Amino acid sequence: MQNKKTLVLLFDYFYDVHFYKDVGMIPYYFHKMFGFNSTIVSYSQDKNTEEDCKGVIIKKIKKILLDPFILYILKNSKNIDLLMMFHNKEKNYFYRKLFKFLNPQGLTYLKLDMNVYNVEKLECFYNSFIKFKDIFKLKIKFIEKIKTIKRYFLYKKIKKELAQFDIVSIENKIFYEKLKQILSLNNLYYIPNGFFDLDENIPPVLSYDKKENIIITVGRIGAKEKNNKMLLNTLERIDLKDWKVYFIGPIEKEFLLKINDFYFRFPKYKEKVFFTGEIKDRNKLYDFYNKSKVFCSTSLWESFGIAMLEAAYFGNYIIGTDTGAIQEITNKGRLGTIIEFNNIEMLAKELQSIINQEKNIEKYCEQIKDFCMKNFLWSNIIRILFEVILNLKR
Missing domain, CATH: 3.40.50.2000 (Glycogen Phosphorylase B;)
Known part of the structure; x- marks a missing residue:
């Protein structure tokens, strides 16, 4: 890797409170520890200062008819080494495709940030995938067969799309084991969240x-x-x-x-x-x-x-x-x-x-x-x- 790399996070609404969560911490630590130029692109209108963001650039964009994240990728893709996104969302699939088309050497990272309901929903899709081969033999109502077929195709699409990211991570070890079983992705990693140990203001822990x-x-x-x-x-x-x-x-x-x-x-x-x-x-x-x-x-x-x-x-x-x-x-x-x-x-x-x-x-x-x-x-x-x-x- 070259000396100075660029990380860009696309995040809809970045507020100052997000800096101390994974949203801000990952760009910050890549900047602080490995010298990355880290940028968070967001609709947020918070008046973040350079001091507040500790070297992480907050690029504020305005909502317009055409998705401004698309415009940002079109304009800056060649200068991005790692494009980061949050959550298993349809628009993130498109951002990945566009970015990789314009910059095949760039890496894409999707942080799933899932809760139990998100995982259970995926499990439901997976169960429909398993049932699909016997769909016409199953003694269930017609409407349930239609729902099963729909969930079958949703599961296939999600698995295919997630497999195209270079890195997909989940924060919870239990969820990680479940997703490994139902998705079988080679690019899935367990990356937990952490404590901001580089904060100079942390006091000594009291006994x-x-x-x-x-x-x-x-x-x-x-x-x-x-x-x-x-x-x-x-x-x-x-x-x-x-x-x-x-x-x-x-x-x-x-x-x-x-x-x-x-x-x-x-x-x-x-x-x-x-x-x-x-x-x-x-x-x-x-x-x-x-x-x-x-x-x-x-x-x-x-x-x-x-x-x-x-x-x-x-x-x-x-x-x-x-x-x-x-x-x-x-x-x-x-x-x-x-x-x-x-x-x-x-x-x-x-x-x-x-x-x-x-x-x-x-x-x-x-x-x-x-x-x-x-x-x-x-x-x-x-x-x-x-x-x-x-x-x-x-």
């Missing part, structure tokens, strides 16, 4: 005895997939004693009614349960992670769960539903507690046992921090991805 009795949850508070009402309903059933709970993240308007009702019925919790709103200052967010002992996730679905990983880095004991990468981050539940979806009693019992000191989480907090540093630092993960690229170029 457990210096942490406070704090439980946090982080994300878009009130979003359907986050299922924050489960934690709020759980708090009604436990005695927090000297513990505090922080809901950290922008609050959906509809959830404000739930919050007000909670405070109305439990006014004593106004001094124990807090909603911070969005925290853009990374130092302040790191401080919350660092002084907290427990991170709680009640999500119905996640593709990975960056906030959970950040909490693990700072030695938080993880309690969460079986979504995203909780199995990997907690080493299959050995370093945390995996709870059932919407099982308030189970969550209440777990939290109360920690508050009552019936369950000693101190040793787990040290272990999960070490486990995270060993397996989920972006600097290590990007080296693996870069090695994949080098092998393709050899």
